[in-house]
Amino acid sequence: MRLVVLIACLCLSALSAHAKDQIVVGSKAFTESIILGYVLADIALDAGFDASHRPNVGGNRVVFDAALSGDIDLYIDYTGTLTRETLVGQHLESDAEIPAALARFGLGLGPRLGFNNTYVLAMRRDAYPEITKTSDLKDHPDLRFGFSNEFMDRADGWPALRRVYDLPQTDVRGMEHELSYRAVASGAVDVMVAYSTDANIARFDLRLLEDDRNLFPQYDAVVVYRLDLEDRFPGFVDHLNVLTETINDEQMRDLNATVTLERKSEQQAAAAFVSQRLNLNSADIAQSGFWARLAENTLNHMVLVGISLSAAIILAIPLGLLAFRKPRLRQFVLGGVGILQTIPSLALFVFMIPLVGIGGPPAIIALFLYSLLPIVRNTFSGLMDIPQPLRESAEALGLPGGVILRRIELPLAARSILSGIKTAAVINVGTATLGALIGAGGYGQPILTGIRLADTGLILEGAIPAALLALATQGLFELLERAVVPKGLRLPRANAGA
């Protein structure tokens, strides 16, 4: 048992071991943040520092926490996000108080980039032409609103919008931000919330509504960095000033369009910007091809599934056995793994971040916890279903408990245990795609990027291999059943004579 824990710890620490003598840039899970993340990394590399970029770390909270824990050293944030969301507990009066508030967390405020990426309401150009400003919405109570989930929840989002403009609409739903463009374009909803630097505004030919009561605050892009960077990499923070006021709204929209419309990678967009506008050298870009991406995603996905499932098997079979042998602990064990299963997977992923950081480790732990229930339950029921006369015969022979377990009980329960492992594996392969939401990679990565770029091909690049892997897993376990389930249990009953 102790050995298992040790192995699990070793695996996890190996995964989370990112070299600490390197500047690690992080980015939120959207195009603009990722492009700017590469820009930051390029600046560091050009200045002679060793640096890397972890794109797609997650949402606001996740990225902020990653900076607090030191998983990342710097990232691009927005003043409005900081004052109204991340630092809302500090009750800041103005943007001028941001540096002091960040300093309490060991973070510093770097240069402003120049653009203001604030919320703006958008509609299809041809729908309701009489609506030109936000206050016009009040006269159309039947309009359907489709807002990003984040906007729905934020204090300065939908609740403030409804209050300030006194909006009567009731058909208001939360959806993935990138999907809301498609929803508006197809007429499934009438009004969405966009960001002012969003390239999709042009792509989907949307009409922007004027914020005529000045509800939405400034969302000026700024660099947020860990204060210990100045000690660890003297001089680096000063280099960031080359970014000061270099990008206006329209330029940012163009940069975003390079990725979302022209299908360049974020890294290429960043490289072009860094060399043309900052006159710096950009990092060499090896644009990875389809097969290389597929291989990398497959490897990441298999690592997530392989480690979490193996660890689950190693722990769950003994737990099932414990529940079987010790009726007093039964409720505790079965109930415990049952409760784990009821935690929504994304929530579980996010709970893990403060404990083990971002990326592979939290995803693996969450997948591991999810895999326990089917294996524990099937091990337990497989053992319980052994007929009483067989149980008695084994004991009456005088075999010791260990031998009974190995030679009688486990083989008789093998089919049930294996099918529990199969269930866990198939669920695990599917759930692991969510790992990309917290930067764990795998097949979820192209799915997430595909949704972000409204690129169906990219979505399929993750969805199809994930489905195939699930099928292959299923097939593998059916083959395994022949090897693991004893022959005597697979034979049909014969009609031999006396």
Add this chain to the structure above:
Amino acid sequence: MIDLQGVAKSFDGTEAISPLDLPIRPRATTVLIGPSGCGKSTLLRLMIGLLTPSQGKVLFDGQPMSASALAGIRRRIGYVIQDGGLFPHLTARENACLMAQHLGWPEARQVERLDELADLTQFPLDGFNRYPVQLSGGQRQRVALIRALMLDPELLLMDEPLGALDPMIRHALQDDLRDIFRALNKTVVMVTHDMHEAAFFADHIVLMRDGTVVQQGTLEDLLDRPADPFVSAFINAQRQELGP
């Protein structure tokens, strides 16, 4: 051999066996008989330590059945139940040799012992490689008997060993089984609810009812000197089942 002294057994406060003394005679066949639910199987389970008495003690060779002595004692007892209790994932041979293998018997000794027992029980040698589902009910009982006899135990406990068999097979096996008992000259305790089977096998009959021993003795004792009206009633009921 085995000796029950003041043994009683309750399940959840309900008494299944009332305090009783029952010395088992060595080298004889004792048959426990009585209506269904009277406690025959419970008594057998107490003898092999699958159950511990709520009261009183079970002595094997004069020694109490302590937890530490149990494994050793069980190797000196063979136990056969109604449907054989063969492990479906093991072949007949693996079933029979499970314990010998665990004790580290050399291969040759196992084969030799299997040959002997196949001969004794008239089990075909080619049947040893079959799985229980590939054997008939009668063959399964023969394998169960071989497994029970593998370590040459001093005591053989059988709980309705013929109970699940068709009448034809049952009669053939009855004859074989009595021959085997005679050949081995071991202590046998057999449970049945069938008076004819009891009469056929028993040196000594123990008639039970509701967890108590009503009368014990030879068949003649029970027929000629019934201790209780129940004894005659039980015997007569079974006679009438066969017709006038």
